[in-house]
Amino acid sequence: MDDSYDCRSIRNICILAHVDHGKTTLADHLIASSGGGVLHPKQAGRLRFMDYLDEEQRRAITMKSSSICLQYKGSAINLIDSPGHMDFCSEVSTASRLSDGGLVLVDAVEGVHIQTHAVLRQAWIEKLTPCLVLNKIDRLIVELKLSPMEAYNRLQRIVHEVNSIVSTYKSEKYLSDVDSILAGPAGEVSDENQDFIEDDEEDTFQPQKGNVVFACALDGWGFGICEFAEFYASKLGASSSSLQKALWGPRYFIPKTKMIVGKKGLAAGSKARPMFVQFVLEPLWQVYEAALDVNGDKKILEKLIKSFNLSIPPRELQNKDPKLVLQSVMSRWLPLADAVLSMVIKHMPDPIAAQSFRVSRLLPKREILDNTVGDSDVVAEAEIVRKSVETCDSQPESPCVAFVSKMFAVPIKMLPQRGVNGDLLNNYTEEGGSGDSDECFLAFARIFSGVLHAGQKVFVLSALYDPLKSGDSVQKHIQEAELHSLYLMMGQGLIPVASVRAGNLVAIRGLGQHILKSATISSTKNCWPFSSMTFQVSPTLKVAIEPSDPVDMAALMKGLRLLNRADPFVEVSVSARGEHVLAAAGEVHLERCIKDLKERFAKVNLEISPPLVSFRETIEGELSNPFEKLKSLTGNSNYIERVTPNGRCTVRVHILKLPDALTKLLDESSDLLEDIIAGKSIQVKTMGGQDDDNPVESLRKRIMDAVESEVTDGNAEKYKLLWENLLKRIWALGPRQVGPNMLLLPETTTKETGPSVIIRSSPYVSERLGFINSNELELEINPSSTNQQLIQESESLRSSVLSGFQVATSAGPLCDEPMWGLAFVIEASISPFESETEAIHQQSQSDQYGVFSGQVMTAVKEACKAALLQRNPRIVEGMYFCELNTPTEYLGPMYAVLARRRARILKEEMQEGSPLFTVHAYVPVAESFGFADELRRWTSGASSALLVLSHWEALPEDPFFVPKTEEEKEEFGDGSSVLQNTARKLIDGVRRRKGLPVEEKVVQHATKQRTLARKV
């Protein structure tokens, strides 16, 4: 083993940015500068080396993250280029998990965009150390023709905006990226308060500290403030460190006194420009003018070449194309790779420093409160493993731990033909089971501790593995595997290596059968799995797929299996109706998946259904006075009643719409809620760093805030009290235990009528969330009844009530879609048998109506569904937040496209200093398919749109409003006389797709309805 191994000289970094801001172009220059003949400097910026897939080159966007190992001045830099397109945002998660630092790029002309928010957030979540690269500075000069002063203001604004975004993440102010965008442009700064911005010590990105580079990746130049500070130090007679502080912000140079002063030090009416403008931007602008302007003063170039002693071949200087001349001068004067890589080495941590900082995110400390499980040896060893991850221990004898952030498929013929020792390999031999495929699966991984060897036997731990538990339930989360070979990644190229030490990235072959998407690899069983990665969105675009020729079904299924493994984000499932459903992040992603399926994995022709859009069902919100509705919930009227066929159980259901903010909160916190409800955070507590806050407490506070956000009138106090009472009665959430619907217990004061007994439970969820503390909990369940047998029976029926609620909330009455934002108070009371004989008779009854527990479940389900129908049902649809950039002349066609898609415009704004208009809008998911294409067609490709899933929104329309409509009219109505009922159309669409009867409903009285069913 190489003894000169120096972990301190390694940097693991990724490039993150909005789509098209120049990541892959920047990567080209970094690769070219590291030599080794991988990429000739002449091709840098044009080849887009890391976009090696055909589809990436064709579309000119990156679709996956891939890594390359670079050498720079004695350091080894593992660089990961990530995609910026929303559809591939999962690749940003996988890239940032394996990196310690993130180069965040922002296009100086376009400024901060949706994905900029998203990548900053990802970097924050994964505890990366970020540095900023303001790219495409050339566009400010050549395209926008800004003056140096205007350019400075713009750059300063971008830096400020990026800083504000990071600070909102620090303060955890926003739940989602869309929230933070909607909160308004953080960077709105007027000239007067620019002094204020400059001096904020808390800012993450500060050019004067050296973690911001100004660049033009296309032409290969870039610089940080320090490059200029050093150059001017001797000229201005100041130290380079004091210059470095002065070259950004409102600092001015007074030539007479050779003093640097702030704004106050300027004489009144002084025309002095900030030093950054005077000493950095103006010379740049001069060089550009000299080179590109036909009448430009060519002497300036000569002077520059001389004073910086640049060696430029005369052939290049005499080139007829002024752009090429400029490029060869600029890239030698301010070489991009030097500026960026020296910043990386100086400001980004090596693996040892990084892992000690990131360990609280990667492997949170587990505090075992329950001493009855596991034994102390296991705990002690797991702690040793954690320590060695924390210190990035690369000794061969220390435990070996690696994390696989994704699996990727490589055609077998692309694998290296020769092994580490130059021996010829037969690549087709192993991979047990998948020998019939031409694809080989490699794991994209990072070693966090110890040394990984080819041929080593390791344990593969899934995220659910718990070293303290044994038995079958845990066995399925741990597997043994033998690593076949290890490769260093050079973009597409793979170099076989015998072993890899902690702190490095590696591609591993031999885990294809063991890992689906991500996993922890460890040399010991006594290791906790790494915490799961977070993804910005979930795959929402679903289609059903079938082979054109039914004979190919087996090939399709195998193809889907391979695709599911090869793409970290795709979801493959089989629907209740037996269709194979593929869920992708968006249209571009879906298109690539289908192409991969057809050409690589299944190799058969496929039929793709139109997108399957999901909806939610709810009731009309209480617009005017939520308080009144809330009161009625506790009253004795306004309920739906269902009785079991055997007459022994009466179910009464009250329904209430939750405040929107609460629904949103419950929906977005589902992961946390799942842990809390499963009791995880009680047994296993995370410690250290920012995780110190008690998550339960902060969630509880946010729930209260969400509830209070709804009231505006004078009843606030009463309303709050009522809610406090309700929040103490949460028995369960649904569907699937964590959804945004609540099952509330009847009030404790609710009395049984006669000898019957109400099925009650403890308010389990309230208890977990801490709305009710354990001594309050000792409520006497069913105090009034003395019939022990009946009480026992009621206890055994609890799960029936729960399942009834879960089933009802997972498929509502409108079109079998999940319910949304509803609370149900379910009062199910059972009465005793009237006589002994009846009890005996029960056996035969159970034959007639099914078992009693089943009857109760059905009654609860039916009552919940009926309650929804009775109370002004509404359909809820998913909304995309859409950001469009359009040149002014195409505004007309753009608005036309938006109008056809039922879009709601939120903001329209001219981008300062550019001919582009930025429009923010909400577009319903149901209307979004083909949106980007249509927009491109109508605006000749000038307008671009990015969609992010934003929120759920109820259509205000009553789906049953139109009393009698012929179906044709609904479908093809001209919209002149009969108003198109969109809600109804959506519901019928889903019902038809699901094969449910499409009904003509006439609601005459809220409680009475007539149903004319007609099968379509």
Ligand SMILES: Nc1nc2c(ncn2[C@@H]2O[C@H](COP(=O)(O)OP(=O)(O)OP(=O)(O)O)[C@@H](O)[C@H]2O)c(=O)[nH]1
């Ligand atoms: N004018 C100018 N154009 C640039 C600069 N850097 C990149 N570009 C252009 O911007 C476009 C996008 O560049 P890419 O490097 O593919 O962008 P990306 O960020 O990798 O894009 P995705 O990976 O798809 O998110 C290309 O046409 C580049 O030539 C620059 O500094 N100035």
Ligand SMILES: [Mg+2]
């Ligand atoms: Mg790219």
